[in-house]
Amino acid sequence: xxxxxxxxxxxxxxxxxxxxxxxxxxxxxxxxxxxxxxxxxxxxxxxxxxxxxxxxxxxxxxxxxxxxxxxxxxxxxxxxxxxxxxxxxxxxxxxxxxxxxxxxxxxxxxxxxxxxxxxxxxxxxxxxxxxxxxxxxxxxxxxxxxxxxxxxxxxxxxxxxxxxxxxxxxxxxxxxxxxxxxxxxxxxxxxxxxxxxx
Amino acid sequence: xxxxxxxxxxxxxxxxxxxxxxxxxxxxxxxxxxxxxxxxxxxxxxxxxxxxxxxxxxxxxxxxxxxxxxxxxxxxxxxxxxxxxxxxxxxxxxxxxxxxxxxxxxxxxxxxxxxxxxxxxxxxxxxxxxxxxxxxxxxxxxxxxxxxxxxxxxxxxxxxxxxxxxxxxxxxxxxxxx
Numbered sequence: 001x002x003x004x005x006x007x008x009x010x011x012x013x014x015x016x017x018x019x020x021x022x023x024x025x026x027x028x029x030x031x032x033x034x035x036x037x038x039x040x041x042x043x044x045x046x047x048x049x050x051x052x053x054x055x056x057x058x059x060x061x062x063x064x065x066x067x068x069x070x071x072x073x074x075x076x077x078x079x080x081x082x083x084x085x086x087x088x089x090x091x092x093x094x095x096x097x098x099x100x101x102x103x104x105x106x107x108x109x110x111x112x113x114x115x116x117x118x119x120x121x122x123x124x125x126x127x128x129x130x131x132x133x134x135x136x137x138x139x140x141x142x143x144x145x146x147x148x149x150x151x152x153x154x155x156x157x158x159x160x161x162x163x164x165x166x167x168x169x170x171x172x173x174x175x176x177x178x179x180x181x182x183x184x185x186x187x188x189x190x191x192x193x194x195x196x197x198x
Numbered sequence: 199x200x201x202x203x204x205x206x207x208x209x210x211x212x213x214x215x216x217x218x219x220x221x222x223x224x225x226x227x228x229x230x231x232x233x234x235x236x237x238x239x240x241x242x243x244x245x246x247x248x249x250x251x252x253x254x255x256x257x258x259x260x261x262x263x264x265x266x267x268x269x270x271x272x273x274x275x276x277x278x279x280x281x282x283x284x285x286x287x288x289x290x291x292x293x294x295x296x297x298x299x300x301x302x303x304x305x306x307x308x309x310x311x312x313x314x315x316x317x318x319x320x321x322x323x324x325x326x327x328x329x330x331x332x333x334x335x336x337x338x339x340x341x342x343x344x345x346x347x348x349x350x351x352x353x354x355x356x357x358x359x360x361x362x363x364x365x366x367x368x369x370x371x372x373x374x375x376x
Contacts, residue, residue: 080211082207148199148204148207149308150204150208150308151208
């Protein structure tokens with residue numbers, strides 16, 4: 001795939017994530033904190049999970065680009081073995097739940113509206129990062145990952161899996177919103193599809 | 199991420215695995231007398247490690263998905279092994295030679311640190327096993343392993359668990375029922 005196409009795709013997904021997060025701003029705290037079952041996440045928990053990953057990855061991505069040893073961008077991008085695997089896992093349609101590490105599992109934490117703002121700010125930072133990424137080699141420059149200091153991934157793969165991970169949980173949050181609002185539909189008689197988030 | 203997971207991913211990322219093989223149920227990965235210090239990583243399936251003394255088999259350890267197994271005596275002494283490693287169900291494994299593995303470990307101090315962590319974990323596991331074996335009561339031995347490694351009871355057939363716990367199959371069956 002052409003590098004330009006990859007970066008454009010990732011930016012489009014990020015902009016879409018911002019849009020959906022903005023739409024959550026119109027919901028009341030009850031909706032944002034509603035969970036479908038004991039162990040499943042509320043909308044705010046989904047976003048808090050993403051914020052925690054952002055806390056690690058945004059500085060790492062900035063560091064990687066600022067200190068990039070290989071400054072010649074490539075026309076074509078090819079994912080690495082591990083990075084490609086992580087990205088595919090994030091994109092997968094499957095419902096397999098990957099257990100979250102304790103630090104990154106937000107369940108039960110006290111969450112407010114600020115979670116939305118942090119998320120949106122992080123996405124805006126990510127858009128800037130994607131813009132700067134066009135000027136460096138996305139394969140030869142590597143980043144650390146949150147799970148291990150030893151394993152390093154291609155910059156392009158870190159960007160990919162991070163952004164697809166964001167998309168995955170944003171979709172999850174949207175579903176939660178739809179489910180919650182559908183629960184109220186029976187009372188008001190309004191058709192569910194009018195309220196579902198696209 | 200566990201040290202073992204990290205080592206596995208690093209070997210994969212650096213394309214160091216030599217072969218990927220499938221072993222049928224009851225097939226042998228290693229047999230007594232083999233001078234081969236190949237290291238296996240189990241992708242799918244489970245294995246047991248045993249010795250044979252006077253025609254009796256002693257199952258001393260199990261290996262599951264996402265773990266390494268090797269003839270540990272041969273690995274550290276370069277002498278022919280006393281152990282058998284047998285597949286308990288169909289297994290998919292990847293292999294790397296001791297030489298290639300150690301070369302990778304020694305190539306970077308971060309790798310050495312990781313290796314030391316893994317060896318430390320191994321020593322602790324052996325210590326726990328030693329303590330288990332010294333427990334006089336079969337019930338206590340059973341309870342200790344149940345607490346320490348519940349997956350043994352989920353993945354391994356009872357007759358091998360009994361040997362591992364150093365009791366007869368009947369005793370194990372009685373203890374499980376109570």
